[in-house]
Amino acid sequence: xKPPAKPPVFLERASYRQRRLGDAGRFLPVLGAxxxxxxxxxxxxxxxxxxxxxxVTYIFVIWLVLIGLAAVLSRLLPxxxxxxxxxxx
Amino acid sequence: xxxxxxxxxxxxxxxAVLFWVAFLAERRAxxxxxNWLRSPVIYTLSLxxxxxxxxxxxxxxxxxxxxxxxxxxxxxxxLVMVGWWWVLRRLVRIGRAxxxxxxxxxxSSRFGKSRLLGVIVTLIAVVxxxxxxxLQIQSVTLSLAVFAEHEGAxxxxxxxxxxxxxxxxxxxxxxxLFGTRNLDANExxxxxxxxxxxxxxxKLFALVAVGVFVVWGLGGGAAQMMARIDAANLDxxxxxGSRWVGLIFVSAAAFICLPRMxxxxxxxxxxxxxxxxxxxxxxxxxxxMSLFVVPIAVMGLELMPAGSNPDLFVLTLPLSQxxxxxxxxxxxxxxxxxxxxxxxxxxxxxxxxxxxIVVPLWFALQDDQQGALPGDVRQLTLLARRLSIAGVLALxxxxxxxxxxxxxxxxxxxxxxAGSAQVLPALIGGIFWRGATRPAAxxxxxTGLVVWLWTMFLPSFGPGAVIPAAVFADGPFGIGWLRPxxxxxxxxxxxxxxxxxxxxxxxAVVFVGVSLVTFPSPLERLQGAQFVNVFDHSAGTRTWSRPxxxxxxxxxxxxxxIGRTEAQRIFAREAARQGTPGRLPKATPDFIARxxxxxxxxxxxxxxxxxxxxxxxxxxxxxxxxIAVADEAAQILEYSNRLEAKSAEQEATARALRDANAKLxxxxxxxxxxxSQISHELRTPMTSIRxxxxxxxxxxxxxxxxxxxxxxxxxxxxxxxRLLDDLLDLSVLENGQVVLRPQTGRLSALLDRAIAAxxxxxxxxxxxxxxxAEDIEITADLDRLVQVFINLISNxxxxxxxxxxxxxxxxxxxxxxxxxxxxxxxxxxxxxxQELIFEKFSRLADESKAGGAGLGLAICREIMRRxxxxxxxxxxxxxxxxxxxxxxxxxxxxx
Numbered sequence: 001x002k003p004p005a006k007p008p009v010f011l012e013r014a015s016y017r018q019r020r021l022g023d024a025g026r027f028l029p030v031l032g033a034x035x036x037x038x039x040x041x042x043x044x045x046x047x048x049x050x051x052x053x054x055x056v057t058y059i060f061v062i063w064l065v066l067i068g069l070a071a072v073l074s075r076l077l078p079x080x081x082x083x084x085x086x087x088x089x
Numbered sequence: 090x091x092x093x094x095x096x097x098x099x100x101x102x103x104x105a106v107l108f109w110v111a112f113l114a115e116r117r118a119x120x121x122x123x124n125w126l127r128s129p130v131i132y133t134l135s136l137x138x139x140x141x142x143x144x145x146x147x148x149x150x151x152x153x154x155x156x157x158x159x160x161x162x163x164x165x166x167x168l169v170m171v172g173w174w175w176v177l178r179r180l181v182r183i184g185r186a187x188x189x190x191x192x193x194x195x196x197s198s199r200f201g202k203s204r205l206l207g208v209i210v211t212l213i214a215v216v217x218x219x220x221x222x223x224l225q226i227q228s229v230t231l232s233l234a235v236f237a238e239h240e241g242a243x244x245x246x247x248x249x250x251x252x253x254x255x256x257x258x259x260x261x262x263x264x265x266l267f268g269t270r271n272l273d274a275n276e277x278x279x280x281x282x283x284x285x286x287x288x289x290x291x292k293l294f295a296l297v298a299v300g301v302f303v304v305w306g307l308g309g310g311a312a313q314m315m316a317r318i319d320a321a322n323l324d325x326x327x328x329x330g331s332r333w334v335g336l337i338f339v340s341a342a343a344f345i346c347l348p349r350m351x352x353x354x355x356x357x358x359x360x361x362x363x364x365x366x367x368x369x370x371x372x373x374x375x376x377x378m379s380l381f382v383v384p385i386a387v388m389g390l391e392l393m394p395a396g397s398n399p400d401l402f403v404l405t406l407p408l409s410q411x412x413x414x415x416x417x418x419x420x421x422x423x424x425x426x427x428x429x430x431x432x433x434x435x436x437x438x439x440x441x442x443x444x445x446i447v448v449p450l451w452f453a454l455q456d457d458q459q460g461a462l463p464g465d466v467r468q469l470t471l472l473a474r475r476l477s478i479a480g481v482l483a484l485x486x487x488x489x490x491x492x493x494x495x496x497x498x499x500x501x502x503x504x505x506x507a508g509s510a511q512v513l514p515a516l517i518g519g520i521f522w523r524g525a526t527r528p529a530a531x532x533x534x535x536t537g538l539v540v541w542l543w544t545m546f547l548p549s550f551g552p553g554a555v556i557p558a559a560v561f562a563d564g565p566f567g568i569g570w571l572r573p574x575x576x577x578x579x580x581x582x583x584x585x586x587x588x589x590x591x592x593x594x595x596x597a598v599v600f601v602g603v604s605l606v607t608f609p610s611p612l613e614r615l616q617g618a619q620f621v622n623v624f625d626h627s628a629g630t631r632t633w634s635r636p637x638x639x640x641x642x643x644x645x646x647x648x649x650x651i652g653r654t655e656a657q658r659i660f661a662r663e664a665a666r667q668g669t670p671g672r673l674p675k676a677t678p679d680f681i682a683r684x685x686x687x688x689x690x691x692x693x694x695x696x697x698x699x700x701x702x703x704x705x706x707x708x709x710x711x712x713x714x715x716i717a718v719a720d721e722a723a724q725i726l727e728y729s730n731r732l733e734a735k736s737a738e739q740e741a742t743a744r745a746l747r748d749a750n751a752k753l754x755x756x757x758x759x760x761x762x763x764x765s766q767i768s769h770e771l772r773t774p775m776t777s778i779r780x781x782x783x784x785x786x787x788x789x790x791x792x793x794x795x796x797x798x799x800x801x802x803x804x805x806x807x808x809x810x811r812l813l814d815d816l817l818d819l820s821v822l823e824n825g826q827v828v829l830r831p832q833t834g835r836l837s838a839l840l841d842r843a844i845a846a847x848x849x850x851x852x853x854x855x856x857x858x859x860x861x862a863e864d865i866e867i868t869a870d871l872d873r874l875v876q877v878f879i880n881l882i883s884n885x886x887x888x889x890x891x892x893x894x895x896x897x898x899x900x901x902x903x904x905x906x907x908x909x910x911x912x913x914x915x916x917x918x919x920x921x922x923q924e925l926i927f928e929k930f931s932r933l934a935d936e937s938k939a940g941g942a943g944l945g946l947a948i949c950r951e952i953m954r955r956x957x958x959x960x961x962x963x964x965x966x967x968x969x970x971x972x973x974x975x976x977x978x979x980x981x982x983x984x
Contacts, residue, residue, distance in 0.1 A: 063376050
C-alpha cells in the first residue's frame, strides 16, 4: 500500500483566504454571544443604568449587525469545501 | 364587533386555503415542477415554526412580566443560524448523506444504528414535546375564548374542551392527509412545507401589523414610542445574569435539538445552499418577530385595564381599540403559529415513534413469521405513522385537559426546551468527536433525562402535585442533597437555571466520561468516521437523491454480476410480466425482490442485498448484512484455498513427472553413449584380430612375422576378453547382483598380493610402504579389495611419467574408517578431470598407454561402494593420489 500523500503544509493564497472566511463563519456566533453578554455588565439600578430604550436599541443593533455580517459571509463562503481537517494553516 | 361565527368562518376558510396550498404543492412536486417550491425563501420561512403560538402571544406577556428576557429565546437561534458554517452545515450534510429521517434516527445511526438510543431519544422528544403541543392547543382555545368573551359569552370549561377537541382533531386530519401521503425514503413533505411557509408569512404579517398599529396608531411614532418605553412602568432588566445566559444557551440548544426544528432544518432540506440564505434571513425574521414585542407590551400595560392577561395583549389591544379586522388578523397569526408548529412537531414525533418504537415492536412480535413482504412493511409503516400522529395529538390534548389549562402550562415552554436540549451532548459529540460511544450516549441521555425530570419537569406541576411538598423541602427519603430545586445542597439558584445547569452538566460529563472508558463496536466506528468526516467523502453540492432505483442502474449492475445475456433475459421476462415487452421494466419492489434473489444466486444473498440496497437507497448496510457478506467471503476464500492446494499438488506431480522424464531421457542418452562407446571399444581389437587373421590365412609369411601376428591376435583377444570381463563385472556390480564373501585378513598381505599380481616386473616402479601401519586386520570381501588395489597400482605403473616413478602407500584411520592412500610422484590429474576418471570408458588424453578400456576406476568405485567404503581422488598433492576408505567394521551388505 502506498502511504497516503501528505497534504501540503501551506496553502495557496486563494484557499488560504477561503479558510479564513470559514474561520470568520465560526467566529461570528462567538462574537454575537460576547456582545449579547455585555448587558450582564449593566448596573441593575442606579445612575449608571442605561435607559430602557437604550437597552432595547443595543440588543437590536447588535442583532442587525450580526444579520448584516452573516449576509456578507454567506455570499463569500466557498461553495465546495476542503476536507474538514483544520490542521493546515 | 367581530361575530364569533364570522371568526369561525374565517378560520375555516383559512384552513381550506392551507389545504389547497398543500394539495397544490404536492401535485406540483409529484409532476416534478417543484422548483419554485424549493427556494431558499421557502426553506427560511419553514424554519419559522420555531415561533409558535407561545412566542406569538406569549412573548408580549413575557416582556410585560420580565422585560427584555423574552428576547433570549430568539437570540439563541440567531447565534446558531449565523454560525451555520460550524454546526448546521455539518448536520445538514450528514442528514443528506445518511438519509436521516429524524433526530432519533441521527443519534441511533451515529452510534451504530442502536435501537436503544432511538427509543431513548424518541421518549425524550415525546415527553418534552407533549406539554408544548398542549400549550398550542391552549393558546388557540384562549384566543377563541377572547373573541367569545368580547361577544359577551364567557366560556365554560366544557367550551374550552370542545374547542380543544375540534382543534386537535382537525390538525390530526390535516397532518395525516399531508404528512403520510407518501412514504418517501427521504421523508420530505412538499405540501406541508409549503403550507407552513404560507403560515409563516401570515403570522409575521399579523404581528408586524399589530406592531405598526401600536407604534404609529396608538403610540404616536417611533420617537414617542421610545419615550414611552423609557417612562413605562416595566422593569426591562431585572433578571439575574444566570437566567440571561442560561436561556440563550437552552434556546440555542433547543433550536438544534427540537424534533420539529430538526425536521424542517435537516430532513426537509432540499439543497444545502438554502442554509446559506437562511443563515441571515432567518435571524432577520426573528428580529422582525420580536421588534414590536416591547412596544406592544408597553402600550398594553398603559392602555389595558389592570389585571388583564398580558399574554393576550396582541389580541386584546386591537380589540379594545375597535380594530376588529386587525384583531382577526392577529388571531389568524396566532392560529397559524399554533397549527404549523403542531403539524410539524406531530410529523416529526410520529416518524420517530413509528420508526423506533412501533415498527421494531411489531417485528419483534412477528418474530415467528419470517420475511414479511415489502408491501406489508410499507402499509404497516404508514399505519404506524398515522396512529402515532393521532396518538401524539391525543397526548397533547390529554395533557392540556389534565393540567387544567392554567398558567402552570405557560411556564412549561422553557422546561420543554431544556428537555429537548438533553440530546445536545450526544448530538454534538456524535458529529464532532469520533471517540463518542454508544453506551456513553445512552448513559448521558438517560442521566440528562432523569435529572431533567426530577429538577424541572415533575416540579413544574407545582409542589404537592407529583412530587410531595415534603420532598421539595427535605429531599426524597430525607436525603437533603437530592432536593429537586437544590441538587447537591446548592440552593437559591433560579429553578430553571438550576435544572438546565445540572441536567446539561451531568449529561455532558457522563457522556464524555463513559466515552473515554468504553470501546465502540466496528459499525459504530464506521458510522462515527462517516459522521465526523462527512465533508471528506460526501459530494459537495450534490443535491440529488433518488427514492427508488432506476431500472437502468439495476440492469447495469445485474449485467456486471450475472453477465449480459442472463441479465437481459431476466429483465425482458419481467417487462413481459409487467405488460410492457420491449422496454425496461419498472423497478417495482416485487421485481427488486426477485432480482435480488437472482443476484443472490451469484454473489450470495447478503452481497446482493447490500448492492440492491445501495441502488434503491434503502437503509444502509446493517451489521447482519456485513456479517453475512463476511461469511460468504470466507466461504469463497476457503474454496479458493482448497483449489489452490489441489493445484499445488498437481503441480508437484507434474514436476515429478517432468523430472522422471528428464531422467529417463538422460538415461537413454547415457545408454546410447555407452552402446556406441562399447561398440567402439569392441571393434578396435576385433578389427586387429580380423586383419591379422586374414594375413595369416593368406599365408606366405616368414616364421618371425607369423609368430608376431599370432601374438598380436592373442594380445587383442586377451584385451577383448578382459574388456568383456570388465563389462560383465561392472554390470554385475551396478545391478547389485554381486555376491560378496566377507573374509578377514591382514592389509599387508593383501597389498603383497596386489603388488605381485600387478605385473610390475617389466616396469620400473618403486613402491614405498609402511609395514607397521599395514599390520591391521580388515574384514571385507578381500578378493574384491585386492582387485581395487591391483587396479590402482597398475595404473600408477602405467601412467606415472616421473623419471623414477615411485608409489607411496600410506595408511591412516579417521572417523571409524581405514584410509589407504596411493600417491605417486607424477604430474597428477588436472582438476577438471578428477571426477571424470571414475566414469566408464573415461581415458585421458594419452590413449597410447591405455591398456584397458577405461573401466578400471569405474569398477573400483562400484566395488568400494559395495564394501561400504569409497574411492576418491585426493586433491592438493603433487602427484596422482587416490584414497581408498573402508569401514573398520563393515556390515555385510545384503545384495
